Structures are given as structure tokens and as C-alpha cells.
Amino acid sequence: MSTTTDPQGGTFRLSMLLNDSRYRSLTLQAIAAIILALAIFQLYSNLAENLRIAGLNISYAFLGTPAGYDLNQTLIDYNSQSSNLRAAFVGILNTLLVAVLGCITATVFGVIAGVLRLSNNWLVRKLMAFYVEIFRNIPVLIWIIIIFTIMTAVMPGPKLYLGAEPERELIGGLFAFTNRGIYVPAPFFTSGFGGEEGSGLNWLLVIGVLVASFFAARFVTASANAKQAETGVRPNTMYLNLAIWFVPVAIVLFILGLSWDMPDPLANRFNLRGGLQIGAPLIALWFALSIYTGAFIAENVRAGIQAVSKGQTEAASALGLRPGRTMSLVVLPQALRVIIPPLISQYLNITKNSSLAIVVGYADITATLGGITLNQTGRAIECVLLLMAFYLIISLLISMGMNVYNNAMKLKER
Amino acid sequence: MYRLRYPKVSDQPPINVADYQEEVTMNKSVLFGAMTVAALAAGAAAAGTLDDVKARGKLNCGVTTGLAGFAAPDANGEWKGFDVAVCRAVAAAVLGDATAVEFVPTTGKTRFTALASGEIDMLARNTTWTLSRDVDLKFDFVGVNYYDGQGFMVPKELGVSSAKDLDGATVCIQTGTTTELNLADFFRANNISYEPVPIETNAEGTQQYLAGACDTYTTDASGLASTRATFENPGDHTLLPEIISKEPLGPLVRHGDNEWGDIVRWTLNALITAEELGVSSANVTEMTTSTTNPEIARLLGSEGTLGEMLGLDADWAKRAIETQGNYGEIFAKNIGEDTPIGLARGLNAQWTDGGLLYSPPFR
Numbered sequence: 001m002s003t004t005t006d007p008q009g010g011t012f013r014l015s016m017l018l019n020d021s022r023y024r025s026l027t028l029q030a031i032a033a034i035i036l037a038l039a040i041f042q043l044y045s046n047l048a049e050n051l052r053i054a055g056l057n058i059s060y061a062f063l064g065t066p067a068g069y070d071l072n073q074t075l076i077d078y079n080s081q082s083s084n085l086r087a088a089f090v091g092i093l094n095t096l097l098v099a100v101l102g103c104i105t106a107t108v109f110g111v112i113a114g115v116l117r118l119s120n121n122w123l124v125r126k127l128m129a130f131y132v133e134i135f136r137n138i139p140v141l142i143w144i145i146i147i148f149t150i151m152t153a154v155m156p157g158p159k160l161y162l163g164a165e166p167e168r169e170l171i172g173g174l175f176a177f178t179n180r181g182i183y184v185p186a187p188f189f190t191s192g193f194g195g196e197e198g199s200g201l202n203w204l205l206v207i208g209v210l211v212a213s214f215f216a217a218r219f220v221t222a223s224a225n226a227k228q229a230e231t232g233v234r235p236n237t238m239y240l241n242l243a244i245w246f247v248p249v250a251i252v253l254f255i256l257g258l259s260w261d262m263p264d265p266l267a268n269r270f271n272l273r274g275g276l277q278i279g280a281p282l283i284a285l286w287f288a289l290s291i292y293t294g295a296f297i298a299e300n301v302r303a304g305i306q307a308v309s310k311g312q313t314e315a316a317s318a319l320g321l322r323p324g325r326t327m328s329l330v331v332l333p334q335a336l337r338v339i340i341p342p343l344i345s346q347y348l349n350i351t352k353n354s355s356l357a358i359v360v361g362y363a364d365i366t367a368t369l370g371g372i373t374l375n376q377t378g379r380a381i382e383c384v385l386l387l388m389a390f391y392l393i394i395s396l397l398i399s400m401g402m403n404v405y406n407n408a409m410k411l412k413e414r
Numbered sequence: 415m416y417r418l419r420y421p422k423v424s425d426q427p428p429i430n431v432a433d434y435q436e437e438v439t440m441n442k443s444v445l446f447g448a449m450t451v452a453a454l455a456a457g458a459a460a461a462g463t464l465d466d467v468k469a470r471g472k473l474n475c476g477v478t479t480g481l482a483g484f485a486a487p488d489a490n491g492e493w494k495g496f497d498v499a500v501c502r503a504v505a506a507a508v509l510g511d512a513t514a515v516e517f518v519p520t521t522g523k524t525r526f527t528a529l530a531s532g533e534i535d536m537l538a539r540n541t542t543w544t545l546s547r548d549v550d551l552k553f554d555f556v557g558v559n560y561y562d563g564q565g566f567m568v569p570k571e572l573g574v575s576s577a578k579d580l581d582g583a584t585v586c587i588q589t590g591t592t593t594e595l596n597l598a599d600f601f602r603a604n605n606i607s608y609e610p611v612p613i614e615t616n617a618e619g620t621q622q623y624l625a626g627a628c629d630t631y632t633t634d635a636s637g638l639a640s641t642r643a644t645f646e647n648p649g650d651h652t653l654l655p656e657i658i659s660k661e662p663l664g665p666l667v668r669h670g671d672n673e674w675g676d677i678v679r680w681t682l683n684a685l686i687t688a689e690e691l692g693v694s695s696a697n698v699t700e701m702t703t704s705t706t707n708p709e710i711a712r713l714l715g716s717e718g719t720l721g722e723m724l725g726l727d728a729d730w731a732k733r734a735i736e737t738q739g740n741y742g743e744i745f746a747k748n749i750g751e752d753t754p755i756g757l758a759r760g761l762n763a764q765w766t767d768g769g770l771l772y773s774p775p776f777r
Contacts, residue, residue, distance in 0.1 A: 055552060055670070068595045070610045080598035157626040179627055180584060268582035270629045271609065280627070361612040372612070375523050375590030378551040
């Protein structure tokens with residue numbers, strides 16, 4: 001007696017779940033799913049049981065209570081009496097700040113290094129290969145620590161800049177580079193919304209004007225293109241575009257009464273006061289993330305460029321384009337299609353790696369909600385869950401945004 | 415580390431997970447976190463820590479990552495210090511071997527998770543006894559082994575003589591500690607400003623402070639003295655006179671295992687009582703047989719059944735004192751005035767000498 005190779009149609013026997021190749025994989029998948037569900041349930045019930053026995057509960061009430069601790073770099077008003085929720089928002093904004101800054105500079109570093117890696121100049125090519133191999137093969141945590149340590153050890157303390165007769169003058173009376181951070185003049189408005197105190201509305205207004213200028217400039221360029229297509233003569237739009245960009249924003253800044261708050265060496269005996277302080281932790285984290293991720297992006301860019309057929313370059317050369325224009329007009333636009341998908345994961349990496357901020361004391365979300373708040377309230381489970389939700393949402397949003405961009409850039413097949 | 419642990423107290427039947435499935439309120443938001451944090455709570459259920467320790471043959475004791483005089487490995491890699499001695503005394507009392515201790519270095523952030531999860535049996539790590547830690551975090555502080563307060567250390571060249579002169583200063587502060595909250599309160603109460611530099615460990619704080627990344631370092635005054643002693647030029651740094659908080663530091667155990675808590679509590683009390691009664695590591699053996707003081711006899715187990723009440727043998731306290739010395743000896747050896755740390759007894763003198771140390775009687 002042998003097992004049937006062709007089961008008779010219509011009749012289903014239980015043994016066929018294992019013996020019949022048509023059903024077997026389904027059976028195995030179902031078993032795996034059940035085991036997974038049981039494992040998760042076991043973990044969950046173990047947690048719930050232990051929490052119950054320890055008399056602990058899940059509660060988010062701590063978010064409303066005063067945090068009790070201070071933070072050093074905040075984008076919104078915060079003091080030790082603010083709630084834990086506000087401390088978490090400070091952390092979220094700081095995470096987003098360093099992520100956005102990091103993505104921009106990493107892209108710049110990456111594109112430059114990636115293009116130069118294919119340079120015909122031996123020295124430049126090898127230098128860039130050196131950069132890529134050094135930076136991407138040492139963990140980013142170590143880079144953050146190295147850069148921060150070097151900053152605090154090499155840069156002068158703020159005391160050198162302080163007093164009526166300081167050892168060092170502010171550079172141009174405007175800037176100071178110290179081991180606690182870089183001080184630059186801070187813009188503020190004397191006659192805008194919110195009076196002397198100032199208000200975010202002023203900046204929104206300025207940004208709004210710039211956005212309007214952007215669309216106006218695009219309109220001008222589009223009409224110039226149309227005219228060129230129609231008559232073959234391109235009108236000179238440079239002065240018009242410059243005026244569109246600068247005149248409205250200058251008028252708005254003048255009306256709002258833009259002035260600059262300078263770092264003041266006399267106000268305090270420990271630190272420079274006034275101006276905008278870009279803390280050493282932010283600089284170290286930002287620079288380390290950029291230069292580390294930049295090395296990966298450089299490889300993506302190189303791969304993207306090499307994916308463009310050499311015939312394209314040769315054709316462009318044959319048409320008389322110089323190497324620089326060949327790169328920017330012919331190769332890079334095509335290479336972008338290959339570059340963007342891996343670029344998404346690099347952006348996600350920057351955002352997630354920013355959680356290493358804690359080693360240099362930068363107040364990101366992991367340091368505030370997942371660090372100090374967690375410790376001071378002991379609400380580990382709640383804080384970790386919120387952290388997970390935050391990083392998940394941010395990562396999905398970045399992914400979504402970049403996918404939209406990718407769809408816009410990819411080869412349109414008709 | 416994922417372990418499923420059940421209470422081992424004999425009057426509780428073994429718990430079957432299935433029994434709880436109906437009782438447990440399903441909270442979906444917890445579900446996803448459960449996988450990652452199940453380990454955190456896995457040991458919280460543990461009663462019967464004494465049995466666990468005996469079965470393991472080792473005491474897992476949480477200490478600092480390194481604070482000279484309190485808990486730090488010496489040149490041979492052997493942990494030494496004031497807090498370490500408490501761990502060793504407990505091991506001597508419970509296991510009869512003061513070296514049967516596994517020291518687990520913990521930071522200000524990881525210490526409570528380590529204790530709550532059952533990774534360590536007790537925590538002896540300059541930890542301040544506060545209401546919320548005792549009540550909300552579900553720990554039991556078994557007593558105070560060092561009465562401390564928060565101070566500030568500054569370089570002498572800064573010319574600061576009072577903490578109230580620190581307006582605008584940058585302050586290095588260990589994150590996750592009570593000192594972090596005291597600091598915020600102190601500056602707020604005095605209406606002056608500061609900039610915090612959060613750091614994780616004492617070593618990191620020292621490095622930042624010496625590099626000039628902060629103007630002042632604040633933590634418990636004993637910790638500052640200990641840290642300063644490790645500097646190349648300790649004389650260049652000074653402790654400001656203000657003590658801005660009460661920091662009663664003591665060992666703690668998990669809430670809910672009272673038998674284990676009692677053992678740790680009374681081991682500490684035995685060390686304190688021994689000093690009060692004049693029992694030291696040098697004379698403990700002789701005293702056991704020759705003493706005429708009934709309390710010493712009860713303490714050392716030659717009279718009464720105190721050890722048995724704790725679930726230990728009669729010699730438990732004797733072994734602790736024999737191996738570690740009494741409280742005064744431990745203090746003098748690790749952090750006293752003849753050591754580089756150079757701390758005076760101050761509040762930590764016996765009540766008979768005008769200090770706060772006052773152990774309940776052994777009766």
C-alpha cells in the first residue's frame with residue numbers, strides 16, 4: 001500500500017494536513033503561529049502575574065506630576081516645576097532637532113564623499129575611501145564619546161572669555177567657542193508680537209513670508225521656462241528672483257524690529273550669558289551622527305552612481321558636457337532612484353541612534369522620559385512603552401515621507 | 415534574563431499560571447511591552463530570598479560602579495569598602511562565608527531595576543531612603559548605615575565660598591538620584607539659576623569636573639570626599655559649607671519578603687550594636703564564651719535563640735562581626751579619618767557619643 005500521489009477529488013481526510021503537500025505548509029504555518037501566540041501570552045501573563053504579586057499597577061498619572069529636575073538644553077519653556085509630560089516634549093523636540101540636523105549634514109557629507117570616491121584624482125579617491133572605512137567601521141557610540149571628550153578637553157573653558165579684561169576676546173565680538181558649547185548672537189524682535197518677551201508667532205510670520213517667496217520664485221521660473229519654450233529667448237530672471245527672496249523678508253524683519261542678542265562676558269562669573277548657546281553635547285552628537293552616517297550614505301551614493309550605465313557619461317561627454325555638469329545633470333538624477341531607498345534606512349538610523357544622546361548628557365527623549373523620569377518615578381514599563389511608541393511613530397513617519405519622495409523620483413514608466 | 419519564578423513560602427500553594435488567566439485584567443497596551451519588560455518584573459514575585467541565596471550558595475549584592483571607600487575593587491580586583499562590608503556581613507551571617515558574594519555594579523539608573531527584577535538580593539549602594547522609593551517603588555530600607563547630606567565641591571581657584579554664590583554655574587549631577595531633585599529645589603528656593611550636566615557614573619562626573627565641563631560637582635558629601643581623595647591634587651578642591659539635604663543612606667531589599675528583610679536589617683543592627691557594646695573582630699571569639707553581659711551573649715548566640723528566630727544558626731552575628739568588624743571598625747577601615755577619604759564620624763557616631771546611630775535592642 002502506498003500513499004496516494006493524486007488524492008481523490010472531493011474527499012478530505014485529516015491526515016492530508018500533514019501528508020498532502022497542498023496543505024502541509026499551511027499546517028506548519030498555523031502551528032508556528034500558535035506557538036508564537038502562546039509564547040507572547042506566556043510572557044504577558046508572567047508580567048501581569050508578577051506585577052500583581054508585587055502590588056504594582058500600570059498607570060500614566062505620573063505624566064501630570066511635576067518633574068522636579070532641570071534640563072540644560074530646551075527648545076520650549078521648561079523648569080523643574082513643569083510636568084513629566086512637558087519634560088518628555090522637551091526630549092521629543094531635542095530628538096527631532098538632532099535628527100533633522102543630522103539627516104541634513106549626513107546627506108551633505110555622504111553625497112560629497114560618495115561623488116569624490118569616484119574621482120579621477122588618486123589622492124582624493126583614497127582620502128574618501130579612508131574616511132568611509134574609518135568612520136563606518138567604528139561604532140557611533142564611540143565616535144560620540146571621542147568627539148565629546150576631545151571638545152571638552154581641547155576647547156578652552158568659558159572662564160577665559162569672562163570679565164572686563166578677559167584672556168580671550170569674543171571672536172569679532174560675536175562668537176565664543178568653549179568646552180561647554182558655542183555661543184553665537186541670537187536674533188530677537190523688539191516690536192513684534194508678544195512685545196519684548198517675543199513669541200513664536202514672529203518666527204512663523206518670517207517662515208510664512210519665505211514660503212510665499214519660494215512659490216513666487218517658482219512661478220517666475222516656470223513662466224520664464226514657458227516663455228523660453230515659446231520664443232526660444234529666456235528672460236533674465238535673476239534680479240527678479242533675488243528681489244522676491246530678499247525684499248519681502250527684509251521688510252518684515254525691519255517691521256518686527258530684528259536685533260541681535262550678543263553673548264555677554266560680564267553678566268555672570270561662571271558662564272557667558274545671552275546669545276544662543278549650542279551646547280557641546282548637541283554638537284558632539286550631531287557631528288558624530290552626521291559623520292558616521294555620512295560614511296554609509298557615501299557608499300549608497302557611490303553605488304547609485306555606479307549603477308548608472310557608463311554609456312550615459314560617455315554620451316554626455318560626446319555632447320560636450322564637462323565632468324561636473326555631466327555629474328549634476330545626467331548621472332546624479334538617475335542615480336537618485338537607486339540612492340533613495342537605502343537613504344531612508346540611513347535617516348531612520350540617525351533618528352534611532354540619536355537615543356545614544358544620553359552618553360553625553362543631551363536631553364533627548366531617551367534621557368528625559370526614558371532616563372530621568374523613569375528613574376525618579378520608577379514607572380519603567382509605562383516609560384518604555386511610551387518610548388517605543390514614540391520611536392515607532394517617528395520612524396514610520398520618516399519612512400512614509402521618504403517613500404512619497406521616492407515615488408515622485410522613480411522612473412516613470414508609461 | 416528571563417525566569418519564571420513562583421513564591422516559595424510554604425503556606426502558599428504553587429501558583430499555576432493558568433489560574434491567573436481569569437484574574438489578570440487584560441490590558442492590551444501592556445502586551446507589546448510585555449516581551450521587553452517581562453524580565454524586569456520576573457523576579458518581583460520572589461519570596462523566599464533566603465532559600466534562594468542558600469541554594470545558590472552566593473549572595474548577589476548590588477553596589478556602585480566604583481566609589482572609593484564605599485565600594486570599589488582594589489588592585490587585586492577584590493571589592494572593598496563600607497557598603498561592601500555590609501554585603502559581606504550578610505553573606506557571613508547567612509552562608510557562613512564572607513567571600514560568597516557576587517558583587518553586581520549598578521548605576522543610579524539601573525540599581526532599582528536590578529533589585530526589583532531579582533537580579534540582586536540586596537542593594538547596598540549609597541541609596542537615599544525616601545518615601546516614594548519605600549512606598550511607590552516597593553522596596554524596604556532596612557536601616558541607615560550612613561547619615562549623609564548633599565554638598566558641593568568646587569575648585570579653589572573659582573573663589574566660591576558658599577553654594578548661594580553659584581548663580582549661573584554649570585553643575586555636574588548624577589542622573590536618577592535624589593540629589594538631582596534636591597539640586598533643582600535648592601536653586602529654585604534661592605532664586606538662582608544653574609545649568610545641569612547630567613552624568614551617569616561617578617567616574618564620568620569626575621572626568622567632566624576635572625575637564626572643566628562643569629564648575630561644581632554635587633552629590634552626597636561623603637561621595638565628594640571620597641571622589642576628592644582620588645584626585646591628583648585634592649588640595650585644589652574644596653567642599654562648600656552648605657549641606658542642602660538629608661541623605662540617609664542604607665541597604666534595601668525588595669518589598670514583600672519580610673523574612674529576608676529582617677535578616678539584612680538585623681545584620682546591620684548587629685554591627686552597630688557590636689560597636690555600642692564594645693564587641694570587635696578582635697575580641698568577639700573571646701567574648702562569646704567569657705561575656706557576662708546578657709545582651710552580648712544574646713547577640714553572639716551563646717544565650718537565647720535570636721538566630722533561630724531569623725531562620726539562621728546561633729553564630730550568625732558572631733560571624734558577621736568576626737569577618738567584618740563592628741560598625742566602628744568598618745567605618746575606620748574604609749572611610750574614617752585615617753584613610754584618604756578622611757570622613758569624621760559626625761552624625762554617624764553612636765548615640766552614646768552624640769551621634770544618630772541607635773540600634774534597637776537584641777532581645
